[in-house]
Amino acid sequence: MAMTSLFVLPDKAQAQVDTQAEDRSQTAKQRRQDPSNLTELRKEAEQAAKKLEDATKALEKRQATAKAARDQLTTKLRLLREAELQLGRIRQPVSELAELLYEQPVGADGVVPFLSGDADTDMLPAMGSVNYMLSVRQQAVERTSALAQQTEILAGEAQELRAGNLLAEAQLAAEVDLLRKQSDKIVKSLTAALVKLGIKIDKVGRAALGCNPLRAATAGNYPNGLIPRAMLCPLQQKGHSLRADATIAFVSLNEAYKQTFGRPICVTDAYRNLTEQQSIYYRRPGFAAVPGRSNHGLGLAVDLCGGVERFRSAEFNWMEKNGKRYGWFHPDWAYSSPFEPWHWEYDPKMDKLP
Numbered sequence: 001m002a003m004t005s006l007f008v009l010p011d012k013a014q015a016q017v018d019t020q021a022e023d024r025s026q027t028a029k030q031r032r033q034d035p036s037n038l039t040e041l042r043k044e045a046e047q048a049a050k051k052l053e054d055a056t057k058a059l060e061k062r063q064a065t066a067k068a069a070r071d072q073l074t075t076k077l078r079l080l081r082e083a084e085l086q087l088g089r090i091r092q093p094v095s096e097l098a099e100l101l102y103e104q105p106v107g108a109d110g111v112v113p114f115l116s117g118d119a120d121t122d123m124l125p126a127m128g129s130v131n132y133m134l135s136v137r138q139q140a141v142e143r144t145s146a147l148a149q150q151t152e153i154l155a156g157e158a159q160e161l162r163a164g165n166l167l168a169e170a171q172l173a174a175e176v177d178l179l180r181k182q183s184d185k186i187v188k189s190l191t192a193a194l195v196k197l198g199i200k201i202d203k204v205g206r207a208a209l210g211c212n213p214l215r216a217a218t219a220g221n222y223p224n225g226l227i228p229r230a231m232l233c234p235l236q237q238k239g240h241s242l243r244a245d246a247t248i249a250f251v252s253l254n255e256a257y258k259q260t261f262g263r264p265i266c267v268t269d270a271y272r273n274l275t276e277q278q279s280i281y282y283r284r285p286g287f288a289a290v291p292g293r294s295n296h297g298l299g300l301a302v303d304l305c306g307g308v309e310r311f312r313s314a315e316f317n318w319m320e321k322n323g324k325r326y327g328w329f330h331p332d333w334a335y336s337s338p339f340e341p342w343h344w345e346y347d348p349k350m351d352k353l354p
């Protein structure tokens with residue numbers, strides 16, 4: 001009895017066999033190759049991330065433009081106030097003098113006594129001064145009222161600009177918020193799909209964080225071999241991790257591989273931190289890349305076993321033919337110098353090709 005149980009296929013494998021027997025249609029075939037719509041989810045997540053990034057950029061740009069416009073208005077208003085004050089200072093003595101003249105009682109001859117003094121020679125220049133003062137005063141009054149009008153217009157403009165910007169910013173912020181929620185939702189479905197396919201997510205959710213494809217770019221900011229563990233997403237193959245986008249693409253590739261060979265891809269090595277890179281380099285000189293230079297240190301390369309490591313084996317040929325669809329390829333150098341049929345790399349740009 002104990003013997004027979006050894007030959008019972010695990011549920012998953014049994015289900016797979018059943019599915020193969022039942023479904024022959026094209027859509028079923030596609031579904032089997034990508035059982036949880038992983039590729040679709042991944043593309044959706046990337047698109048959502050791009051939309052979110054664009055909207056955030058638009059909001060930031062809007063905020064910057066609004067700030068520049070506000071600063072410009074503030075400067076204009078300050079200059080106007082300064083001009084007003086200056087004008088007030090000029091106007092004051094002119095105005096006082098002119099008013100002093102007006103206050104002089106007019107004599108019977110209709111001439112202001114102050115102006116009809118004994119010295120007739122002073123008369124004309126004095127009259128000229130009065131006229132001049134009056135005209136300066138008039139000009140000052142006109143300029144002041146023009147300035148006041150301009151100030152009012154600008155203040156109104158500032159108010160309108162503020163209201164308009166607040167509205168636009170609120171709309172953009174709401175849009176960003178919505179896009180963030182959508183993106184979070186997609187990442188959640190993606191994580192659920194990965195868990196379903198055997199990716200272990202730890203209790204504190206660190207691995208889930210690392211499996212967020214939106215973090216792939218952030219992981220790319222770390223130096224080779226120094227990506228924090230929480231930024232890496234584990235593979236279905238125990239003990240191995242890669243950058244989130246590379247992992248998700250590898251899971252899809254692995255599912256397709258399983259459909260053909262009935263077993264998962266065998267992985268010897270994936271992400272390698274700097275210490276591991278150094279250790280391999282010194283133990284097996286010429287075998288591994290110079291420490292700090294390997295794509296293993298970027299979480300974008302794997303070394304495979306289970307047949308792929310043998311050049312022109314069925315597994316190798318399958319990988320060569322199908323890998324690119326998932327962004328996984330055998331780099332040119334690995335065909336000859338050094339000859340490393342087991343070494344495969346991920347290129348997110350290739351993965352984005354239709």
Ligand SMILES: [Zn+2]
Pocket residue numbers: 296301302303342343344
């Ligand atoms: Zn390698």
